[in-house]
Amino acid sequence: MMSSDAPREGERLQKYLARCGVASRRACEEYITAGRVSINDVVSTELGVRVVEGRDVVTVDGVVVTPPREHVYYVLHKPAGYVTTLDDPESRATVAELFPQDGRRLFTVGRLDRDTTGLLLLTDDGEFANRLMHPRYHVSKSYVARVTGTPGESDLARLRRGVELDDGPTRPAEVERLVNGAGWTDVRITISEGRKRQVRRMFSHIHHPVMRLHRECFGPVTLGTLAEGAVRPLEESEVRALLESATDDGGA
Ligand code: URA
Numbered sequence: 001m002m003s004s005d006a007p008r009e010g011e012r013l014q015k016y017l018a019r020c021g022v023a024s025r026r027a028c029e030e031y032i033t034a035g036r037v038s039i040n041d042v043v044s045t046e047l048g049v050r051v052v053e054g055r056d057v058v059t060v061d062g063v064v065v066t067p068p069r070e071h072v073y074y075v076l077h078k079p080a081g082y083v084t085t086l087d088d089p090e091s092r093a094t095v096a097e098l099f100p101q102d103g104r105r106l107f108t109v110g111r112l113d114r115d116t117t118g119l120l121l122l123t124d125d126g127e128f129a130n131r132l133m134h135p136r137y138h139v140s141k142s143y144v145a146r147v148t149g150t151p152g153e154s155d156l157a158r159l160r161r162g163v164e165l166d167d168g169p170t171r172p173a174e175v176e177r178l179v180n181g182a183g184w185t186d187v188r189i190t191i192s193e194g195r196k197r198q199v200r201r202m203f204s205h206i207h208h209p210v211m212r213l214h215r216e217c218f219g220p221v222t223l224g225t226l227a228e229g230a231v232r233p234l235e236e237s238e239v240r241a242l243l244e245s246a247t248d249d250g251g252a
Pocket of ligand 1: 111112113114116196197198199200201213
C-alpha cells in the first residue's frame, strides 16, 4: 500500500530506486514516468509518491528491487575451546557455530587463541574489520591474564615499557596487578597492538607464563554482563566509537 494517508512517511520513489542501485536518481525519474515502475503491483508514474522500505514491494520492469542490506556488527563472549575462524579445515569447533547462519559472510575483528575467552567482534563489514586491525591505529585491548607465580614490580614495569619479542619490541602497555593466590597472579594488561599470541609471549618473556587469558575490552566496547557463549549486536554508538578509536590520533 502507498502512503497516501501519511504523506511524510517513507521516502520518495526515485530516491528509493537510486538507493536500490537501479540507476541515478535522474534516470530513475525517467523509469517512473515511462511506466516501468510498480508499487505493490500497481504501476506508478508519479514522481512524488513515497514508499516504505519493508512494507511496499517495488518492481522495475517486473523485477523486485531492494536496498542493499545494512551491515551487522556483533560482540561474542567467546568460550574456551573454539578457534577464531569461520571455516576450519581441521573441523575443530569454530566461533561460527555460536552464530545463527543467515547467509552473511562474517569476518572476525582479529583473533583470540583457542583457549582465550572473552570479547570477540564479528561483522560482515570487511572494511570496518580491516580498519580496526590496522597496526597504524593502535586500538587498545584489555585482558586479564592469570599467570604463574608472582611477577614483581620490576617485571611489570618491563611490560609497561615494552619488551623485545621475536617480531620486535612491544609498544608501552598498561599493567595492573589484581589478586594472587597460591602459585598464580591475575594481572590486567592493556595493549595497543594485535600481534599473534602477544600477551602470552609477553608474560613468557618475563618468566611468568599465562595459565588463563580473558579479553575484557576492545577499544571502547566491553563485555558487560554478556554470558559466555552469548552474542549481542553492537549498539550504533559502539560502532561509531570503535571507528573513532581507529583514527590517526584515536588510540596512539
Ligand atoms: N594475546 C594472546 O596471547 N592471545 C590471545 O588470544 C589474545 C591476545
